[in-house]
Amino acid sequence: TGNNALDVAGFSLPGVPFVIIGHNRRIAWGFTNTGADVTDLYVENFNANGEYQTPQGFKNPDIRHEIIRVKGQADTSVDVAITRHGPIVSDLVPGETRKLALKWTVYEGGTSLAPFADVDAAQNWDEFQRALLHFDSPSQNAVYADVDGHIGYHATGKIPIHPQHAEGAPLPGTDDQHEWAGYIPFERLPSAFDPPGGVIATANSRITPKKYPYPLLSAWEAPFRVERIYRVLESGRKFAASDMIALQTDILSEFDRFCAERFVYAVDRSKQASARSRQAADLMRAWDGRMSIDAAAPVIETQAQKELWRRLLEPKLGADYALYSWGMRSVALENILVHQPQRWLPKEYASFDDLLAAAVEHAVTRPHVPNDLSTWRWGQEHPLYLQHPLFGRMPIIQRWSGPGWKPQSGGSYTVKQVGREFGPSQRMTVDLADLDSSTMNIVTGESGQLFSSHYIDQFHAWYDGYSFLFPFTDAAIAAAKKHELTLQPAER
Secondary structure, three states, X not given: OHHHOOOOEEEOOOOOOOOOXXXXXXXXXXXXXXOOOOEEEEEEOEOOOXXXXXXXXXXXXXXXXXXXXXXOOOOEEEEEEEOOOOEEOHHHOOOOOOEEEEEEHHHHOOOOOOXXXXXXXXXXXXXXXXXXXXXXXXXXXXXXXXXXXXXXXXXXXXXXXXXXXXXXXXXXXXXXXXXXOOEOOHHHOOEEEOOOOOOOOOOOOOOOOOOOXXXXXXXXXXXXXXXXXXXXXXXOOOOOHHHHHHHHOOOEOHHHHHHHHHHHHHHHHOOOOOHHHHHHHHHHHOOOOEOOOOOOHHHHHHHHHHHHHHHHHHHHHHHHHHHOOOOOHHHHHHHHHHHOOHHHOXXXXXXXXXXXXXXXXXXXXXXXXXXXXXXXXXXXXXXXXXXXXXXXXXXXOHHHHOOEEEOOXXXXXXXXXXXXXXXXXXXXXXXXXXXXXXXXXXXOOOOOOXXXXXXXXXXXXXXXXXXEEOOOOHHHHHHHOOOOOOOOOOOO
Protein backbone atom coordinates (compact mmCIF):
# COMPACT_ATOMS: atom_id res chain seq x y z
CA THR A 1 0.00 0.00 0.00
CA GLY A 2 1.03 3.65 -0.24
CA ASN A 3 4.47 4.24 -1.75
CA ASN A 4 5.23 0.50 -1.56
CA ALA A 5 2.34 -0.47 -3.85
CA LEU A 6 3.31 -2.57 -6.85
CA ASP A 7 1.95 -0.40 -9.63
CA VAL A 8 3.60 -1.41 -12.90
CA ALA A 9 2.69 -1.48 -16.59
CA GLY A 10 4.40 -2.75 -19.72
CA PHE A 11 5.11 -5.87 -21.73
CA SER A 12 5.23 -9.44 -20.53
CA LEU A 13 5.50 -12.95 -21.97
CA PRO A 14 2.74 -15.58 -22.08
CA GLY A 15 2.43 -17.25 -18.68
CA VAL A 16 4.89 -14.93 -16.92
CA PRO A 17 3.37 -13.11 -13.90
CA PHE A 18 5.72 -10.11 -14.19
CA VAL A 19 6.22 -7.10 -16.43
CA ILE A 20 9.46 -7.72 -18.36
CA ILE A 21 9.80 -4.29 -20.03
CA GLY A 22 7.89 -1.27 -18.76
CA HIS A 23 7.65 1.27 -15.97
CA ASN A 24 6.26 1.74 -12.50
CA ARG A 25 5.55 5.01 -10.68
CA ARG A 26 9.21 6.00 -10.49
CA ILE A 27 11.38 4.13 -12.98
CA ALA A 28 11.27 2.84 -16.57
CA TRP A 29 13.47 0.24 -18.23
CA GLY A 30 14.06 -1.69 -21.43
CA PHE A 31 16.40 -4.31 -22.89
CA THR A 32 18.33 -5.16 -26.03
CA ASN A 33 20.33 -8.34 -26.62
CA THR A 34 23.98 -8.21 -25.60
CA GLY A 35 24.90 -11.23 -27.70
CA ALA A 36 27.42 -12.38 -25.09
CA ASP A 37 29.51 -15.50 -25.74
CA VAL A 38 27.93 -18.04 -23.38
CA THR A 39 28.90 -21.32 -25.06
CA ASP A 40 31.96 -23.46 -25.79
CA LEU A 41 32.40 -26.72 -27.65
CA TYR A 42 34.54 -29.51 -26.18
CA VAL A 43 35.97 -32.52 -28.01
CA GLU A 44 35.24 -35.61 -25.91
CA ASN A 45 37.29 -38.80 -26.20
CA PHE A 46 35.01 -41.87 -26.16
CA ASN A 47 36.25 -45.44 -25.91
CA ALA A 48 34.79 -48.60 -27.44
CA ASN A 49 32.55 -49.08 -24.37
CA GLY A 50 30.79 -45.75 -24.90
CA GLU A 51 32.59 -44.07 -22.01
CA TYR A 52 34.22 -40.65 -22.23
CA GLN A 53 37.56 -39.58 -20.81
CA THR A 54 37.83 -37.27 -17.79
CA PRO A 55 40.80 -36.37 -15.55
CA GLN A 56 39.47 -38.99 -13.12
CA GLY A 57 39.28 -41.72 -15.77
CA PHE A 58 36.59 -42.90 -18.18
CA LYS A 59 32.96 -42.35 -17.20
CA ASN A 60 29.58 -43.21 -18.64
CA PRO A 61 27.66 -40.26 -20.05
CA ASP A 62 24.14 -39.63 -18.87
CA ILE A 63 21.63 -40.80 -21.48
CA ARG A 64 18.37 -38.92 -21.90
CA HIS A 65 15.80 -40.85 -23.92
CA GLU A 66 13.38 -38.58 -25.77
CA ILE A 67 10.27 -39.45 -27.79
CA ILE A 68 9.23 -36.99 -30.48
CA ARG A 69 5.66 -37.51 -31.64
CA VAL A 70 5.11 -36.74 -35.33
CA LYS A 71 1.63 -36.20 -36.73
CA GLY A 72 0.64 -38.93 -39.17
CA GLN A 73 3.90 -40.82 -38.70
CA ALA A 74 5.55 -43.15 -36.24
CA ASP A 75 7.17 -41.71 -33.13
CA THR A 76 10.84 -40.81 -33.42
CA SER A 77 13.24 -41.83 -30.63
CA VAL A 78 16.32 -39.79 -29.80
CA ASP A 79 18.97 -40.69 -27.25
CA VAL A 80 20.95 -37.68 -26.05
CA ALA A 81 24.35 -38.40 -24.49
CA ILE A 82 25.38 -35.82 -21.89
CA THR A 83 28.96 -35.48 -20.64
CA ARG A 84 30.25 -33.27 -17.84
CA HIS A 85 30.37 -30.43 -20.36
CA GLY A 86 26.93 -30.89 -21.88
CA PRO A 87 25.04 -32.78 -24.61
CA ILE A 88 26.82 -34.28 -27.61
CA VAL A 89 25.77 -32.17 -30.61
CA SER A 90 27.98 -33.56 -33.39
CA ASP A 91 24.97 -34.55 -35.50
CA LEU A 92 24.15 -30.86 -35.91
CA VAL A 93 27.43 -30.28 -37.78
CA PRO A 94 27.44 -31.91 -41.25
CA GLY A 95 30.48 -34.11 -41.75
CA GLU A 96 31.64 -33.85 -38.12
CA THR A 97 33.20 -37.12 -36.88
CA ARG A 98 34.39 -35.95 -33.47
CA LYS A 99 32.20 -36.11 -30.39
CA LEU A 100 31.45 -32.47 -29.61
CA ALA A 101 29.82 -31.51 -26.31
CA LEU A 102 28.11 -28.13 -25.96
CA LYS A 103 28.71 -26.24 -22.73
CA TRP A 104 26.12 -23.47 -22.31
CA THR A 105 25.18 -21.27 -19.38
CA VAL A 106 21.54 -22.31 -19.79
CA TYR A 107 22.52 -25.82 -18.69
CA GLU A 108 24.07 -24.45 -15.51
CA GLY A 109 20.68 -23.97 -13.86
CA GLY A 110 19.10 -20.80 -12.54
CA THR A 111 16.26 -18.77 -13.98
CA SER A 112 15.99 -15.51 -15.86
CA LEU A 113 12.50 -14.62 -14.62
CA ALA A 114 12.74 -14.62 -10.82
CA PRO A 115 14.37 -11.14 -10.58
CA PHE A 116 11.46 -9.42 -12.32
CA ALA A 117 9.36 -9.24 -9.18
CA ASP A 118 12.11 -7.04 -7.75
CA VAL A 119 12.61 -5.17 -11.05
CA ASP A 120 8.90 -4.31 -11.12
CA ALA A 121 9.07 -3.02 -7.54
CA ALA A 122 12.39 -1.12 -7.83
CA GLN A 123 12.17 2.57 -6.95
CA ASN A 124 15.67 3.78 -7.88
CA TRP A 125 18.89 2.88 -9.65
CA ASP A 126 20.38 0.97 -6.70
CA GLU A 127 17.29 -1.22 -6.29
CA PHE A 128 17.13 -1.79 -10.04
CA GLN A 129 20.75 -2.95 -10.10
CA ARG A 130 20.25 -5.25 -7.12
CA ALA A 131 17.30 -6.87 -8.89
CA LEU A 132 19.35 -7.48 -12.05
CA LEU A 133 22.14 -9.09 -10.02
CA HIS A 134 20.20 -12.37 -10.16
CA PHE A 135 19.32 -12.24 -13.86
CA ASP A 136 20.97 -15.29 -15.49
CA SER A 137 20.10 -15.47 -19.17
CA PRO A 138 19.88 -14.43 -21.90
CA SER A 139 22.44 -11.67 -21.37
CA GLN A 140 20.84 -8.27 -21.91
CA ASN A 141 21.68 -4.58 -22.14
CA ALA A 142 19.43 -3.00 -19.50
CA VAL A 143 18.63 0.72 -19.92
CA TYR A 144 17.06 2.75 -17.13
CA ALA A 145 15.51 6.16 -16.46
CA ASP A 146 13.58 7.60 -13.52
CA VAL A 147 11.33 10.49 -12.54
CA ASP A 148 14.26 12.30 -10.87
CA GLY A 149 16.03 12.64 -14.24
CA HIS A 150 18.63 9.90 -13.80
CA ILE A 151 19.57 7.47 -16.57
CA GLY A 152 21.59 4.26 -16.34
CA TYR A 153 22.87 1.22 -18.17
CA HIS A 154 24.04 -2.21 -17.00
CA ALA A 155 24.89 -5.40 -18.86
CA THR A 156 23.31 -8.45 -17.26
CA GLY A 157 23.50 -12.22 -17.21
CA LYS A 158 25.87 -15.06 -16.40
CA ILE A 159 28.75 -14.59 -18.84
CA PRO A 160 31.57 -17.13 -18.50
CA ILE A 161 35.26 -16.30 -18.28
CA HIS A 162 36.48 -18.39 -21.19
CA PRO A 163 39.90 -20.01 -21.54
CA GLN A 164 42.15 -18.58 -24.22
CA HIS A 165 41.62 -20.38 -27.53
CA ALA A 166 41.12 -19.73 -31.21
CA GLU A 167 37.69 -18.28 -31.95
CA GLY A 168 35.23 -21.02 -32.84
CA ALA A 169 37.74 -23.83 -32.25
CA PRO A 170 36.54 -26.62 -29.92
CA LEU A 171 38.45 -27.19 -26.70
CA PRO A 172 39.96 -30.47 -25.42
CA GLY A 173 37.51 -32.11 -23.04
CA THR A 174 39.82 -34.68 -21.49
CA ASP A 175 41.53 -32.45 -18.91
CA ASP A 176 40.67 -29.55 -16.61
CA GLN A 177 43.01 -27.03 -18.25
CA HIS A 178 40.33 -25.57 -20.53
CA GLU A 179 37.39 -25.05 -18.17
CA TRP A 180 35.57 -21.80 -17.51
CA ALA A 181 37.11 -19.73 -14.71
CA GLY A 182 33.72 -18.82 -13.27
CA TYR A 183 31.58 -15.91 -14.47
CA ILE A 184 32.27 -12.22 -14.94
CA PRO A 185 31.28 -10.54 -11.65
CA PHE A 186 28.17 -8.41 -11.97
CA GLU A 187 29.99 -5.33 -10.71
CA ARG A 188 32.61 -5.77 -13.47
CA LEU A 189 30.06 -5.95 -16.29
CA PRO A 190 29.82 -2.76 -18.39
CA SER A 191 27.66 -0.10 -16.74
CA ALA A 192 27.03 3.63 -16.68
CA PHE A 193 25.01 6.05 -14.57
CA ASP A 194 24.26 9.64 -15.57
CA PRO A 195 27.03 9.83 -18.21
CA PRO A 196 28.30 13.36 -18.96
CA GLY A 197 26.79 13.39 -22.47
CA GLY A 198 23.30 12.77 -21.08
CA VAL A 199 22.54 9.99 -23.59
CA ILE A 200 22.53 6.20 -23.34
CA ALA A 201 21.73 4.10 -26.40
CA THR A 202 22.08 0.41 -27.21
CA ALA A 203 21.44 -1.37 -30.50
CA ASN A 204 23.26 -4.71 -30.07
CA SER A 205 26.60 -3.00 -30.70
CA ARG A 206 29.89 -2.77 -28.78
CA ILE A 207 29.44 -1.94 -25.09
CA THR A 208 33.00 -2.30 -23.75
CA PRO A 209 36.12 -0.14 -23.94
CA LYS A 210 39.11 -1.53 -25.83
CA LYS A 211 40.91 -2.49 -22.62
CA TYR A 212 37.99 -4.31 -21.02
CA PRO A 213 39.61 -7.30 -19.22
CA TYR A 214 37.10 -10.00 -20.16
CA PRO A 215 36.21 -11.51 -23.55
CA LEU A 216 32.53 -10.60 -23.52
CA LEU A 217 31.80 -11.40 -27.19
CA SER A 218 33.66 -13.05 -30.01
CA ALA A 219 32.21 -10.53 -32.50
CA TRP A 220 30.12 -7.38 -32.10
CA GLU A 221 27.23 -6.26 -34.23
CA ALA A 222 27.86 -3.35 -36.59
CA PRO A 223 27.88 0.16 -35.03
CA PHE A 224 25.81 2.00 -37.65
CA ARG A 225 22.46 1.79 -35.89
CA VAL A 226 23.70 3.00 -32.50
CA GLU A 227 25.76 5.74 -34.20
CA ARG A 228 22.60 6.97 -35.89
CA ILE A 229 20.76 7.04 -32.54
CA TYR A 230 23.52 9.05 -30.88
CA ARG A 231 23.74 11.44 -33.83
CA VAL A 232 20.03 12.21 -33.56
CA LEU A 233 19.91 12.45 -29.76
CA GLU A 234 23.02 14.64 -29.58
CA SER A 235 21.72 17.08 -32.21
CA GLY A 236 20.75 19.65 -29.58
CA ARG A 237 17.01 19.47 -30.22
CA LYS A 238 14.41 19.37 -27.48
CA PHE A 239 12.59 16.05 -27.91
CA ALA A 240 9.03 14.91 -27.31
CA ALA A 241 7.73 11.35 -27.02
CA SER A 242 6.65 11.49 -30.67
CA ASP A 243 10.28 12.14 -31.64
CA MET A 244 11.26 8.89 -29.94
CA ILE A 245 8.74 6.96 -32.04
CA ALA A 246 10.18 8.63 -35.13
CA LEU A 247 13.68 7.56 -34.05
CA GLN A 248 12.58 3.99 -33.37
CA THR A 249 11.17 3.84 -36.91
CA ASP A 250 14.09 5.70 -38.54
CA ILE A 251 15.06 4.16 -41.91
CA LEU A 252 18.20 6.12 -42.81
CA SER A 253 21.21 3.83 -43.38
CA GLU A 254 24.56 5.63 -43.23
CA PHE A 255 26.33 2.44 -44.30
CA ASP A 256 24.23 1.89 -47.40
CA ARG A 257 24.52 5.57 -48.33
CA PHE A 258 28.32 5.32 -47.97
CA CYS A 259 28.40 2.27 -50.27
CA ALA A 260 26.16 4.04 -52.80
CA GLU A 261 28.53 7.03 -52.90
CA ARG A 262 31.46 4.70 -53.61
CA PHE A 263 29.58 2.94 -56.39
CA VAL A 264 28.62 6.29 -57.96
CA TYR A 265 32.22 7.51 -57.87
CA ALA A 266 33.43 4.28 -59.50
CA VAL A 267 30.85 4.39 -62.32
CA ASP A 268 31.57 8.08 -62.97
CA ARG A 269 35.25 7.27 -63.45
CA SER A 270 34.64 4.20 -65.62
CA LYS A 271 35.07 4.46 -69.37
CA GLN A 272 33.30 1.12 -69.94
CA ALA A 273 30.14 1.86 -67.91
CA SER A 274 26.94 1.13 -69.83
CA ALA A 275 23.93 3.41 -70.06
CA ARG A 276 22.18 1.24 -67.46
CA SER A 277 25.10 1.60 -65.03
CA ARG A 278 25.03 5.36 -65.53
CA GLN A 279 21.28 5.44 -64.84
CA ALA A 280 21.95 3.40 -61.70
CA ALA A 281 24.64 5.87 -60.65
CA ASP A 282 22.26 8.81 -61.16
CA LEU A 283 19.59 7.13 -59.02
CA MET A 284 22.10 6.44 -56.23
CA ARG A 285 23.54 9.98 -56.55
CA ALA A 286 20.13 11.52 -55.81
CA TRP A 287 19.38 9.14 -52.96
CA ASP A 288 19.24 10.42 -49.35
CA GLY A 289 20.11 7.07 -47.74
CA ARG A 290 16.60 6.23 -46.59
CA MET A 291 15.55 2.62 -47.15
CA SER A 292 12.10 3.68 -48.36
CA ILE A 293 9.48 1.31 -49.72
CA ASP A 294 9.26 3.09 -53.08
CA ALA A 295 12.99 3.81 -53.58
CA ALA A 296 15.04 2.20 -56.36
CA ALA A 297 18.50 3.26 -55.19
CA PRO A 298 18.73 0.95 -52.14
CA VAL A 299 17.86 -2.05 -54.32
CA ILE A 300 20.63 -1.17 -56.76
CA GLU A 301 23.13 -0.49 -53.98
CA THR A 302 22.43 -3.70 -52.00
CA GLN A 303 22.49 -5.85 -55.14
CA ALA A 304 25.79 -4.27 -56.20
CA GLN A 305 27.12 -4.78 -52.68
CA LYS A 306 26.17 -8.47 -52.83
CA GLU A 307 27.99 -8.86 -56.15
CA LEU A 308 31.00 -6.97 -54.80
CA TRP A 309 31.29 -9.41 -51.89
CA ARG A 310 31.17 -12.32 -54.31
CA ARG A 311 34.07 -10.89 -56.32
CA LEU A 312 36.07 -10.18 -53.17
CA LEU A 313 35.57 -13.54 -51.46
CA GLU A 314 35.25 -16.09 -54.26
CA PRO A 315 38.96 -15.91 -55.24
CA LYS A 316 39.86 -16.73 -51.63
CA LEU A 317 37.10 -19.17 -50.65
CA GLY A 318 35.79 -20.66 -53.87
CA ALA A 319 32.20 -21.87 -53.78
CA ASP A 320 32.15 -21.55 -49.97
CA TYR A 321 32.15 -17.75 -50.20
CA ALA A 322 28.35 -17.69 -49.88
CA LEU A 323 28.57 -19.34 -46.45
CA TYR A 324 30.89 -16.68 -45.06
CA SER A 325 29.03 -14.10 -43.03
CA TRP A 326 29.55 -12.39 -39.68
CA GLY A 327 28.20 -9.52 -37.60
CA MET A 328 30.87 -7.00 -38.58
CA ARG A 329 30.68 -7.78 -42.30
CA SER A 330 29.59 -4.22 -43.07
CA VAL A 331 32.50 -2.74 -41.11
CA ALA A 332 34.91 -4.99 -43.00
CA LEU A 333 33.52 -3.73 -46.31
CA GLU A 334 33.69 -0.13 -45.13
CA ASN A 335 37.38 -0.59 -44.27
CA ILE A 336 38.11 -2.25 -47.59
CA LEU A 337 36.46 0.58 -49.53
CA VAL A 338 38.14 3.32 -47.49
CA HIS A 339 41.67 1.87 -47.40
CA GLN A 340 41.57 -0.22 -50.61
CA PRO A 341 44.28 -2.71 -49.57
CA GLN A 342 45.97 -4.20 -52.61
CA ARG A 343 45.77 -7.73 -51.20
CA TRP A 344 41.97 -7.53 -51.44
CA LEU A 345 41.84 -6.41 -55.07
CA PRO A 346 41.12 -9.39 -57.38
CA LYS A 347 43.93 -9.74 -59.92
CA GLU A 348 41.67 -9.19 -62.96
CA TYR A 349 40.95 -5.57 -61.96
CA ALA A 350 43.33 -2.65 -62.35
CA SER A 351 41.72 -0.67 -59.51
CA PHE A 352 38.96 -0.75 -56.93
CA ASP A 353 36.97 1.67 -59.09
CA ASP A 354 36.98 -0.92 -61.88
CA LEU A 355 35.88 -3.59 -59.38
CA LEU A 356 33.00 -1.49 -58.02
CA ALA A 357 31.86 -0.43 -61.50
CA ALA A 358 31.80 -4.09 -62.57
CA ALA A 359 29.67 -4.97 -59.51
CA VAL A 360 27.14 -2.28 -60.43
CA GLU A 361 27.10 -3.41 -64.07
CA HIS A 362 26.34 -6.99 -63.04
CA ALA A 363 23.65 -5.89 -60.56
CA VAL A 364 21.65 -3.96 -63.16
CA THR A 365 22.04 -6.34 -66.14
CA ARG A 366 20.95 -9.58 -64.48
CA PRO A 367 17.72 -11.30 -65.58
CA HIS A 368 14.46 -10.06 -64.01
CA VAL A 369 15.81 -6.54 -63.40
CA PRO A 370 13.26 -3.93 -64.58
CA ASN A 371 13.97 -2.31 -67.93
CA ASP A 372 13.53 1.07 -66.29
CA LEU A 373 15.67 0.96 -63.14
CA SER A 374 13.69 3.80 -61.57
CA THR A 375 10.71 1.42 -61.21
CA TRP A 376 12.67 -1.00 -59.02
CA ARG A 377 11.18 -0.93 -55.50
CA TRP A 378 13.03 -1.63 -52.26
CA GLY A 379 9.82 -2.59 -50.47
CA GLN A 380 9.05 -5.31 -53.03
CA GLU A 381 12.59 -6.68 -53.01
CA HIS A 382 12.83 -6.59 -49.22
CA PRO A 383 9.34 -7.56 -48.04
CA LEU A 384 8.03 -8.62 -44.66
CA TYR A 385 6.37 -12.00 -44.21
CA LEU A 386 4.22 -12.12 -41.08
CA GLN A 387 1.84 -15.00 -40.64
CA HIS A 388 0.54 -17.39 -37.99
CA PRO A 389 2.72 -20.54 -38.16
CA LEU A 390 -0.29 -22.91 -38.19
CA PHE A 391 -3.34 -20.97 -39.37
CA GLY A 392 -1.22 -19.38 -42.09
CA ARG A 393 -0.99 -22.78 -43.79
CA MET A 394 -4.76 -23.07 -44.17
CA PRO A 395 -5.90 -21.62 -47.53
CA ILE A 396 -9.09 -19.91 -46.34
CA ILE A 397 -8.21 -19.04 -42.73
CA GLN A 398 -4.89 -17.44 -43.73
CA ARG A 399 -6.86 -14.43 -45.00
CA TRP A 400 -7.47 -13.49 -41.35
CA SER A 401 -4.55 -15.11 -39.54
CA GLY A 402 -1.86 -12.62 -40.53
CA PRO A 403 -0.96 -9.86 -42.96
CA GLY A 404 1.23 -12.23 -45.01
CA TRP A 405 3.62 -10.57 -47.50
CA LYS A 406 3.95 -6.80 -47.18
CA PRO A 407 6.46 -4.41 -48.77
CA GLN A 408 8.44 -2.72 -46.03
CA SER A 409 10.93 0.04 -45.38
CA GLY A 410 14.10 -0.23 -43.33
CA GLY A 411 16.93 -2.70 -43.46
CA SER A 412 19.81 -4.35 -41.64
CA TYR A 413 21.61 -1.13 -40.67
CA THR A 414 18.70 1.19 -39.91
CA VAL A 415 17.43 1.94 -36.40
CA LYS A 416 14.25 0.24 -37.57
CA GLN A 417 16.05 -3.05 -38.14
CA VAL A 418 13.89 -5.45 -40.13
CA GLY A 419 14.13 -8.50 -42.37
CA ARG A 420 11.72 -10.80 -44.12
CA GLU A 421 10.77 -12.59 -40.92
CA PHE A 422 11.97 -10.38 -38.08
CA GLY A 423 11.56 -6.89 -36.70
CA PRO A 424 11.00 -5.09 -33.40
CA SER A 425 8.77 -7.12 -31.07
CA GLN A 426 7.32 -4.00 -29.46
CA ARG A 427 7.79 -0.25 -29.23
CA MET A 428 7.46 1.82 -26.07
CA THR A 429 8.13 5.43 -25.11
CA VAL A 430 7.86 6.50 -21.48
CA ASP A 431 7.30 10.15 -20.60
CA LEU A 432 8.65 10.35 -17.05
CA ALA A 433 7.26 13.87 -16.65
CA ASP A 434 3.75 12.61 -17.47
CA LEU A 435 3.41 8.82 -17.41
CA ASP A 436 -0.06 9.06 -18.96
CA SER A 437 1.55 10.46 -22.14
CA SER A 438 3.60 7.31 -22.67
CA THR A 439 2.95 5.11 -25.71
CA MET A 440 3.13 1.43 -26.55
CA ASN A 441 2.56 -0.89 -29.51
CA ILE A 442 3.10 -4.57 -30.20
CA VAL A 443 3.31 -6.20 -33.61
CA THR A 444 -0.21 -7.47 -34.24
CA GLY A 445 -2.55 -7.36 -31.24
CA GLU A 446 -3.06 -8.59 -27.70
CA SER A 447 -5.67 -11.24 -28.49
CA GLY A 448 -4.71 -14.74 -29.55
CA GLN A 449 -8.26 -15.44 -30.69
CA LEU A 450 -8.26 -15.57 -34.48
CA PHE A 451 -11.69 -13.98 -34.97
CA SER A 452 -11.41 -11.40 -32.21
CA SER A 453 -11.50 -7.76 -33.31
CA HIS A 454 -8.28 -7.32 -31.32
CA TYR A 455 -6.39 -10.18 -32.98
CA ILE A 456 -4.50 -7.94 -35.42
CA ASP A 457 -5.67 -4.47 -34.44
CA GLN A 458 -2.18 -3.11 -33.69
CA PHE A 459 -0.45 -4.16 -36.90
CA HIS A 460 -1.06 -0.98 -38.86
CA ALA A 461 0.48 1.09 -36.06
CA TRP A 462 3.54 -1.19 -36.01
CA TYR A 463 3.77 -1.22 -39.81
CA ASP A 464 3.12 2.48 -40.45
CA GLY A 465 5.17 3.79 -37.52
CA TYR A 466 2.66 5.26 -35.11
CA SER A 467 1.65 4.14 -31.63
CA PHE A 468 -1.06 4.22 -28.95
CA LEU A 469 -1.35 6.20 -25.74
CA PHE A 470 -0.45 4.08 -22.74
CA PRO A 471 -2.43 5.54 -19.80
CA PHE A 472 -1.13 4.71 -16.32
CA THR A 473 -2.97 6.56 -13.57
CA ASP A 474 -6.40 5.34 -12.48
CA ALA A 475 -8.07 8.48 -13.81
CA ALA A 476 -6.40 8.24 -17.22
CA ILE A 477 -7.26 4.55 -17.52
CA ALA A 478 -10.90 5.21 -16.58
CA ALA A 479 -11.10 7.95 -19.22
CA ALA A 480 -9.56 5.81 -21.94
CA LYS A 481 -11.04 2.37 -21.32
CA LYS A 482 -13.68 0.88 -23.61
CA HIS A 483 -14.06 -2.52 -21.95
CA GLU A 484 -13.26 -4.00 -18.57
CA LEU A 485 -12.43 -7.63 -17.80
CA THR A 486 -12.59 -8.70 -14.15
CA LEU A 487 -10.86 -11.94 -13.15
CA GLN A 488 -12.09 -13.51 -9.90
CA PRO A 489 -10.72 -16.62 -8.18
CA ALA A 490 -13.04 -19.59 -8.29
CA GLU A 491 -14.92 -20.39 -5.10
CA ARG A 492 -13.80 -23.56 -3.39
